[in-house]
Amino acid sequence: MIDGPETTQTAPPPFDGSTMQDRPGTGAAAATKLKADLVVIGAGSAGLSAAAGAAMLGLDVVLFEESEMGGDCLNAGCVPSKALISAAKYAASARESGAYGVTSGTPSTDWAKVKSHIQKAIATIAPVDSQERFEGLGVTVIREHAHFTNPRTVASESTIVTAKRIVIATGSKAAIPPVPGLADVDYLTNETIFDIPDLPDHLIILGGGPIGMEMAQAFHRLGSDVTVIEMDRVLAKSDPDHAAVAARTLREEGVTLLEGHKAAKVSAEAGVILVEAEGKNEKQTVRGTHLLVAAGRSPITDGLALEAGEVASDKNGVKVSDKLRSVSNKRVWALGDIAGKGQFTHLAGWHASVLVRRAFFKQGSTSSSLPLPVVTYTQPEIAQVGLTEAEARDKHGDSIDVSSFAFDENDRAIAEAKTAGECKLIIRKGKLVGASIVGEGAGDMIQLVGYAMSNGMKLQSLTNFISPYPTRTEAVKRAASAHFTDAVFGKPARTLVSLLQRIP
Ligand SMILES: Cc1cc2nc3c(=O)[nH]c(=O)nc-3n(C[C@H](O)[C@H](O)[C@H](O)COP(=O)(O)OP(=O)(O)OC[C@H]3O[C@@H](n4cnc5c(N)ncnc54)[C@H](O)[C@@H]3O)c2cc1C
Numbered sequence: 001m002i003d004g005p006e007t008t009q010t011a012p013p014p015f016d017g018s019t020m021q022d023r024p025g026t027g028a029a030a031a032t033k034l035k036a037d038l039v040v041i042g043a044g045s046a047g048l049s050a051a052a053g054a055a056m057l058g059l060d061v062v063l064f065e066e067s068e069m070g071g072d073c074l075n076a077g078c079v080p081s082k083a084l085i086s087a088a089k090y091a092a093s094a095r096e097s098g099a100y101g102v103t104s105g106t107p108s109t110d111w112a113k114v115k116s117h118i119q120k121a122i123a124t125i126a127p128v129d130s131q132e133r134f135e136g137l138g139v140t141v142i143r144e145h146a147h148f149t150n151p152r153t154v155a156s157e158s159t160i161v162t163a164k165r166i167v168i169a170t171g172s173k174a175a176i177p178p179v180p181g182l183a184d185v186d187y188l189t190n191e192t193i194f195d196i197p198d199l200p201d202h203l204i205i206l207g208g209g210p211i212g213m214e215m216a217q218a219f220h221r222l223g224s225d226v227t228v229i230e231m232d233r234v235l236a237k238s239d240p241d242h243a244a245v246a247a248r249t250l251r252e253e254g255v256t257l258l259e260g261h262k263a264a265k266v267s268a269e270a271g272v273i274l275v276e277a278e279g280k281n282e283k284q285t286v287r288g289t290h291l292l293v294a295a296g297r298s299p300i301t302d303g304l305a306l307e308a309g310e311v312a313s314d315k316n317g318v319k320v321s322d323k324l325r326s327v328s329n330k331r332v333w334a335l336g337d338i339a340g341k342g343q344f345t346h347l348a349g350w351h352a353s354v355l356v357r358r359a360f361f362k363q364g365s366t367s368s369s370l371p372l373p374v375v376t377y378t379q380p381e382i383a384q385v386g387l388t389e390a391e392a393r394d395k396h397g398d399s400i401d402v403s404s405f406a407f408d409e410n411d412r413a414i415a416e417a418k419t420a421g422e423c424k425l426i427i428r429k430g431k432l433v434g435a436s437i438v439g440e441g442a443g444d445m446i447q448l449v450g451y452a453m454s455n456g457m458k459l460q461s462l463t464n465f466i467s468p469y470p471t472r473t474e475a476v477k478r479a480a481s482a483h484f485t486d487a488v489f490g491k492p493a494r495t496l497v498s499l500l501q502r503i504p
Helices: 045-056 071-076 078-100 111-129 131-136 210-222 240-253 345-361 389-399 411-415 442-454 474-483 485-489 491-500
Strands: 002-008 031-041 061-064 140-142 147-150 153-155 159-168 172-174 202-206 225-229 256-258 262-269 272-278 283-288 290-293 297-299 332-334 373-376 381-386 400-406 422-428 431-439
Touching (some): 031 153, 045 061, 045 071, 045 131, 045 159, 045 345, 061 159, 071 111, 078 111, 078 210, 111 131, 131 140, 202 210, 202 272, 202 283, 210 240, 210 373, 225 283, 240 256, 240 422, 240 431, 272 290, 373 442, 389 400, 400 474, 422 474, 431 442, 474 485, 485 491
Parallel strands (some): 061 140, 159 332, 202 225, 202 290
Antiparallel strands (some): 262 272, 373 381, 400 422, 422 431
């Protein structure tokens, strides 16, 4: 693959009228020139999966990463947040254990040890995403910022690569809303929250989406006062009934949720952060020691020189079709958060599969060819796959049916005294079009529904297996069975059975 190790004093001419010196990494230093089957910009969930897939197929792959291998998920997203949540669950269990007849003291948090638990989780997973592992797979890994210099070439400080295919997998970062005063205070984002020196006395969170709510519950359980300021309702993308169950739990635990409140102004005085929160009919000032901004995500296109690559983009990221190819440069693919189709590690992984299937095996998968499950890891969890009830009604009108089963009738939930929640299946013409589950372990339960939907199975398939007792997943089978109650036990069935009884 290496065309050399040839070096060059200059990179290919820019396409957007800027001079070479305007561009990072295209200055005077000699650069190695490479040719590759695939160039990947960004070694996060999407880029790593794409690079691994292509390298394992024997293709020449060059991977650029300007920061930590593993991207957001490993270093500042899924892994640290779930490690934090697990510590917080222990604190909650200690508080709740008296109700089960087991008395333990009021939990106290050693924040340094919580952080070390988080770091241990990251360090344990890190080798899978490491430069060494990828080099072992045959990938050329370059730990530098990369940018386009023309539609088929990507360059960094040290290297210029011309490739048959270019993958942009640069991810997203916390969106910073234009709230007056916000830029002048020391706010936290997902990149900094897991490293703060002390547990916050009072954490204010801007944004009541999944990240804000997960962090709110976890920090409150660990001992912080927490106030969430949310313009809309919290967890607005989830089934409203199910979001309400999670919101009620957080409120009962002591988290303050200011729904329908807009952060109008932020300031700081004497180590205190003040946020003016405006509701419909009232205004209040929230005072806290720390402020976390969790108000959505912005695609990372900084310094990519997309115009030089003739790659069109908008506020959601790189403009791609459902096939994940750039609408303006067919050589370019966008995978993961930057593709503007959702921000989940498993979606990034699926995007990489779409690339491998389409580009290398000439198969026809698309970004949306499988239903996407999403999970909010509050306790109780909320898990969703396919359409929500509201989306299904918008799309299919009255032709949908909803069949539910509540956890207060599930024996395992009763035995564990954790009965908040239900499984809700959205059905059309005997097939599942979506499902939402709220409750303990919902993220694991939704897999069954996702599997059935992805493989085009009928709803009936969810009744046609033996579910071990007592498990929470029985609720999925019971919700599916409830849809057939009339058909199985109604008058026609009873008539048929009575006729069949005449057969000796
Ligand atoms: C707090 C939090 C919790 C989350 N929890 C979950 C969860 O539980 N489950 C889930 O599915 N998802 C979760 N996510 C979302 C998940 O982290 C992202 O969807 C996922 O990381 C996206 O992967 P990616 O490859 O698109 O981007 P990233 O993982 O962000 O990787 C992009 C990489 O590109 C690099 N890069 C950017 N520009 C350049 C450049 N020009 N040159 C070289 N390198 C560059 C970056 O340094 C980065 O390493 C969470 C996110 C956050 C913030």
